[in-house]
Amino acid sequence: MSAHGSGAARTAARGRRRTRTVTVLASCLALLAAAVVLGVRALGQEPTVTLLANWTGDDERNFRTAVIEPFEHKYHVHVDYQGSSAESQVLGADVEAGTPPDVVVLTGPGELADYAHQKQLQPLDGLVPRHDFGSSWVTPLADGHVYWFPLKADLKSIVWYPAGTGEQQLREARDQPDQWCVGMGSGATSGWPGTDWIEDILLQQHGPRTYQKWAAGRLPWRSPQVKQAWTTWGRLMGAGTSQTLLRRELKTGYQDASGPVAGHPRGCTLEHQASFIRTQSDAWKRVDGRYEPSARLIPGATATDAWEVSGDLVALVHATPQAKQLIRHLASAATQRAWSTAESGFSVDAKAQPASGAAGPAWHRSLAATLLDQRAAHCFDASDAMPPAVRDAFAEATIEYLAHPRDLDALLASLDTLGQTPGLTWVPSVCDQLP
Structure with a gap:
């Protein structure tokens, strides 16, 4: 080996040692920084906001990536997130124990109205611009x-129905109870798919x-x-006509109801379900599910451009500076857009919509446009707007009715009695456009 070659080798070796030293030093600094962050959190020196919502699994991962992490990085506030499919029960227990979260996300304005009546919620005045959302979404109490x-x-x-289904096929399927994809199961909240049906039928008829009179306890x-x-609804479901059909309806979870639509032969054709099911159901993805406004299939429908809607609603429990900052973040157009994109969902903030001409399936663009249509009547899910006790009894009654349709008068009388209980808090308005 020549002298020149040996010198080059020594120089290269020194360069590699310097590179390794720099790399090791950088790694140590990164670990030190991480340790400092964890130490600060452990000592309670980093501002923290607690948040309870119903997203778990993939939904929680999407929420953390699209919503929580950008907030933490921008404002240097740690979000202590708890996701639970039984959030109503968790929140109730936390309130009872005096340890509720700072911010909560619930699907029921009726439940939130009850907490507001108990002085458990803080007003959002000055934090959320009302004009960004329709009146059915930000109803003053x-x-x-x-x-x-x-x-x-x-x-x-x-x-929902499979692509390629003709109009005549839709009409024929509507009148055959076994052609409806129905699943009433949902754990502690079983029965809510039935409440959705009855609410929508009342709205369309x-x-x-x-x-609105009924949802507010005045009808x-x-x-x-x-x-x-x-x-x-009973006639569409074949209530009281078949034990086999009844078992299928009552024993199937709502998330599994659409499974037979992709079977060979097809086990059902139509599903009355919210827009979220199109992206959550593998069966509807496989058959390229399309949708028809329910008014075109509900017997006796007379309403024009009336739509039942639902949503995940954010409320403030503790008005700490970091909680207020999180409220502003969640209400911002950028966050609304990011979360809706991550979930293939919808925001009703007009400023949060994708740019004109953005790619996306026709059914998704059409649903988004309907939710934002200022000429249409959007009425919030009535049972979600009712006091929790009435909401829960309504869901249970739908199950009882399918099994024993002759008991309808007794079920309705019981609901009337419950609805007249003193001290219940009713949401005064659930519709944003009244003819």
């Missing part, structure tokens, strides 16, 4: 304050004014309009 706003929205007055359950909605 009797004290004039707004206590919640939507982070994500869904449309409910729709019926009798319009937003009647719907009896035994009224002809409400009773007609129940019996219409």
